[in-house]
Amino acid sequence: MVYQNLLVETHGPVQYIIINRESKLNALNRDTLFELHIALGDALHNKEVGGVILTGAGPKAFVAGADIAEFQGLDVDAARNLAHENQRNIFDVIENFSKPVIAAINGFALGGGLELAMACHIRIASDNAKMGLPEVTLGLIPGYGGTQRLTKLIGKTKAMEMILTAEMISANEALSLGLVNHVVIQERLAQLAEEILLKILKNAPLALAGAIASVNAAADATVNGFDTEIVEFAKCFATNDLKEGISAFLGKRKPNFKGE
Incomplete structure (x- = not known):
């Protein structure tokens, strides 16, 4: 456009x-x-x-x-x-x-x-x-x-x-x-x-999205922010980025996140 x-x-x-x-x-x-x-x-x-x-x-x-x-x-x-x-x-x-x-x-x-x-x-x-x-x-x-x-x-x-x-x-x-x-x-x-x-942006994109949603939930009276945090925390375990982050941490190297 x-x-x-x-x-x-x-x-x-x-x-x-x-x-x-x-x-x-x-x-x-x-x-x-x-x-x-x-x-x-x-x-x-x-x-x-x-x-x-x-x-x-x-x-x-x-x-x-x-x-x-x-x-x-x-x-x-x-x-x-x-x-x-x-x-x-x-x-x-x-x-x-x-x-x-x-x-x-x-x-x-x-x-x-x-x-x-x-x-x-x-x-x-x-x-x-x-x-x-x-x-x-x-x-x-x-x-x-x-x-x-x-x-x-x-x-x-x-x-x-x-x-x-x-x-x-x-x-x-x-x-x-x-x-x-x-x-x-x-x-x-x-x-x-x-x-x-x-x-x-050096950090994991999907984790950033989950963090934004969770912080916003803290100021939203219509939702339970703790529940939002639990859901977003759990969703990270379905991502390749978490596997990469843990592997990089244990291997003492920088992670290569792909937003997956």
Whole structure:
């Protein structure tokens, strides 16, 4: 597919998905969200892709929010469908992606942009990044999982303050709250994201998928996370990767995992 609003670049097992609307601070309009859904599906089913780095074009913004102009004229039913479809087809897909997804937050991550970053498994921010959920200033609330994921990541007290005041926080404050994993100078952002992803990808792909599912289950009140962990642990014993991992460990050599 030829993308109009994304850049997709593959470097070995690492695939970059770049929101490419720099003049609009990479705001998420309908077309961009649709393309993102397609790109994620392609990355998931491409055996050559080990993991994804999600970022925005240019130095100013990761994603500065949704395209607010597209909200004009929506009624209650249309808004409900919009939130439901985008949560299900994009934000939940990222969170439950069986391959690791890292957000490289290069500047503003506001509204839907912060929601997009929070759906990723790991977040790295440049030192100039600003993050927030300013929806209440428009008469809205976050609609792409922001109220839920922010609360799970930093706790109810601070999440309530951020959402109700609509104030932005700095990268360093986000780090202190546990909202991001690392803060680096902007020039090293992509490099660190790739270093971390390549470190992850040295491990067994099927085990990574099981670990992601199990960690996500810890924050899902509808399932028993311990049961999920037991199931995912047991599934590893049906894989050739586990046999290879044990053989390599006992043979004091590096494993050669194949995702089988």
